[in-house]
Amino acid sequence: MDSAFVIEKFILVAVIFGISLVIAMYSTYAERKVAAYLQDRLGPDRAGPFGILQPLADGLKMFMKEEIIPTSSNRFLFIAGPGLALLCACIGTAVIPWGSPVLIAGKTVSLQVADINVGVLYIFGVVSLGVYGVMIGGWASNNKYSLLSAIRAASQNISYEIAMGLSIIALLLMTNTLSLKEIVDQQHGWRWNVLYQPLGFLIFMVCSFAETNRAPFDLPECETELIGGYHTEYSSMKLGFYLFAEYINMFVSSAVMAALYWGGYNYPGMDSMAVWLGPTWAPLFGTAVFFGKICAFIFFFMWVRWTIPRFRYDQLMNLGWKGLIPLAIANIIITGVVIAIIEKF
Amino acid sequence: MSTQVFYFVATLSIIFSLLVIFAKNPIHSVLYLILTFFTFTVHYVLLNAQFLAVVNFIVYMGAIMVLFLFVLMLLNLNKDTEPSKSPLIKIVGVIAGGCLVVTLIGSLKSASITSPLILKNPGLGLVENLGKELFGPFLLPFELSSLLLLAAMVGAVLLSKRDEVEA
Numbered sequence: 001m002d003s004a005f006v007i008e009k010f011i012l013v014a015v016i017f018g019i020s021l022v023i024a025m026y027s028t029y030a031e032r033k034v035a036a037y038l039q040d041r042l043g044p045d046r047a048g049p050f051g052i053l054q055p056l057a058d059g060l061k062m063f064m065k066e067e068i069i070p071t072s073s074n075r076f077l078f079i080a081g082p083g084l085a086l087l088c089a090c091i092g093t094a095v096i097p098w099g100s101p102v103l104i105a106g107k108t109v110s111l112q113v114a115d116i117n118v119g120v121l122y123i124f125g126v127v128s129l130g131v132y133g134v135m136i137g138g139w140a141s142n143n144k145y146s147l148l149s150a151i152r153a154a155s156q157n158i159s160y161e162i163a164m165g166l167s168i169i170a171l172l173l174m175t176n177t178l179s180l181k182e183i184v185d186q187q188h189g190w191r192w193n194v195l196y197q198p199l200g201f202l203i204f205m206v207c208s209f210a211e212t213n214r215a216p217f218d219l220p221e222c223e224t225e226l227i228g229g230y231h232t233e234y235s236s237m238k239l240g241f242y243l244f245a246e247y248i249n250m251f252v253s254s255a256v257m258a259a260l261y262w263g264g265y266n267y268p269g270m271d272s273m274a275v276w277l278g279p280t281w282a283p284l285f286g287t288a289v290f291f292g293k294i295c296a297f298i299f300f301f302m303w304v305r306w307t308i309p310r311f312r313y314d315q316l317m318n319l320g321w322k323g324l325i326p327l328a329i330a331n332i333i334i335t336g337v338v339i340a341i342i343e344k345f
Numbered sequence: 346m347s348t349q350v351f352y353f354v355a356t357l358s359i360i361f362s363l364l365v366i367f368a369k370n371p372i373h374s375v376l377y378l379i380l381t382f383f384t385f386t387v388h389y390v391l392l393n394a395q396f397l398a399v400v401n402f403i404v405y406m407g408a409i410m411v412l413f414l415f416v417l418m419l420l421n422l423n424k425d426t427e428p429s430k431s432p433l434i435k436i437v438g439v440i441a442g443g444c445l446v447v448t449l450i451g452s453l454k455s456a457s458i459t460s461p462l463i464l465k466n467p468g469l470g471l472v473e474n475l476g477k478e479l480f481g482p483f484l485l486p487f488e489l490s491s492l493l494l495l496a497a498m499v500g501a502v503l504l505s506k507r508d509e510v511e512a
Contacts, residue, residue, distance in 0.1 A: 121403065132414075
């Protein structure tokens, strides 16, 4: 392992980390603007032109606010909770292929931090770990509403992980690999997986909404029943960490959906573009396309949030266990049968 | 390099598993157990068993321990609500623990340090090879164990169902 490799990866990690934070920051702004547009309002427009500095102002406010730790709470876990939530949200970006290898100064640089051969499972593991931040924070607050919310979050995550895993299995039957890089490369040009797995994508998307605790599945933050949810007792930047983690989760799950089902950095006509732009700019253009897809998904997340009302808890469980899981199993069987028939003839 | 990492992680595993037992608060015990499982994941990676590592991560850390935590949070496990144990149970516990210690000492006496086992096929733990092994030579045991799990699942659902007559 030479030092150039380490430096290259270090720079890549720093850039990806920075981009995730900036996107999460501006997602808060975008969310308010989208909400305003959908409700025929103006939204934030005071800080800077079009309110573009609003996230900075919000961040400053979060840092300056008084920090309150309830006396009867478990101090260490109370602080560890939001940290864990943010950590789990960020480490998911490590295996996402952000672009095809770029030629920079005569050296080919891979735009993926780690191409491990169990990449899809890694993402899955990170997602399943994400609930600990919420659970630990909710329990350590020593507040009944926080605890109820933490338990809701846990049961919701476990229920929807199963359907999510089953929907990925149908995709893996087709791709024959667990490496995200290979899955994306197989979707060269127009051969996007969503065209072959529309049902699988639909199940995966609904599960992503549930896993990121976004509306219409934001029951852990149901303010009419639980005051504020698992972060009722939190203030200042620790609350900010929880809110930030939600937006980073949204970014990562958008990236995963775009990579697994919508072709990642592939787009129609990319071969002629590669000839025209050369080995340095063509992959970067692909990365820009990828980010375009991610932004479209983030917008979709927000669109849904301000359109569909929140589910009731029993409806959520019914949808997960009795709707999505049987549907995902049927999808696996259909995919398997079709693959068997194609291989036979 | 990898031997040093192994010794470091193995020490951590032992420390965390001891903390699981000695922690006063059951929630802390579960959290230490999660850390112990995490060190096991690192062990699997060191053994080049990537699939096992990530499955251990997902299933044990991500699912089973969440359920443990879930149940413990619902129980009100305070000192004053805990029933005090009768002396009989304490004596039985001492006898059982003593038997375990005797067995451990006996087995440790006959043990000797062997040279580390070197796998003939170091890539066995990768997903592709593991899948071929499981669905090739080991197909029957694999399917039988999945049947066993299914039976356990059906049993659990049946137990949790209330009687129709009662309701």
